[in-house]
Amino acid sequence: MKSIKTIGMLAGAMAFGFSLMGPVSPAQAASGGTTFHLVNQATGKCLQMNWEGEKITQAKCKNTKKQWWGHVGGQLYSEYNRAAWCMAHSGREKPLYTRSCSRAQNWSWTSLHNNAKTSIVSPQCSYLKVVSGAVKCGKRTGVGSQPGRKKMTWIVKY
Numbered sequence: 001m002k003s004i005k006t007i008g009m010l011a012g013a014m015a016f017g018f019s020l021m022g023p024v025s026p027a028q029a030a031s032g033g034t035t036f037h038l039v040n041q042a043t044g045k046c047l048q049m050n051w052e053g054e055k056i057t058q059a060k061c062k063n064t065k066k067q068w069w070g071h072v073g074g075q076l077y078s079e080y081n082r083a084a085w086c087m088a089h090s091g092r093e094k095p096l097y098t099r100s101c102s103r104a105q106n107w108s109w110t111s112l113h114n115n116a117k118t119s120i121v122s123p124q125c126s127y128l129k130v131v132s133g134a135v136k137c138g139k140r141t142g143v144g145s146q147p148g149r150k151k152m153t154w155i156v157k158y
Helices: 002-021 026-031 147-152
Strands: 037-040 046-048 057-059 069-072 075-078 085-089 094-100 120-122 126-131 134-138 154-157
Touching: 057 134, 094 134, 126 147
Parallel strands: none
Antiparallel strands: 037 046, 037 154, 046 057, 069 075, 075 085, 085 094, 120 126, 126 134
8 A cells, every 4th residue: 555655656746857858838728739930020921831842931821730839848849840840940040940859959948938038049040030031040130139130039928
């Protein structure tokens, strides 16, 4: 009987520990999911995958799986083919593509809360940004309140 209690307490402690590793934010819970739009602050358009191996573009925001993104660890995946196709780059100042998540890079951001304004950065290529209408990864386009800063700022929308 004592061992059953011990196992139950251990299972409860492990479940609590796992919940601390990846809690769902109130915004995510309220929206009923963990996928989100990434809206460029300068253009007001959503980041959109098109097909595996094709360029990631931006388009008018719609309720299409091609524009819904999620994250697993540091990878950003397309809801279109959930967690199988992720955001990837080919180097600095080059377009982004959707690739198999096993071949995609990690990204970091400051917040994925609803309406958060965040930069998205890869250690290999730098900032996710929009330049002349194209989605690229590369050097900063501005700092602080400079107009170019909005090109590399993304608004998270649930």
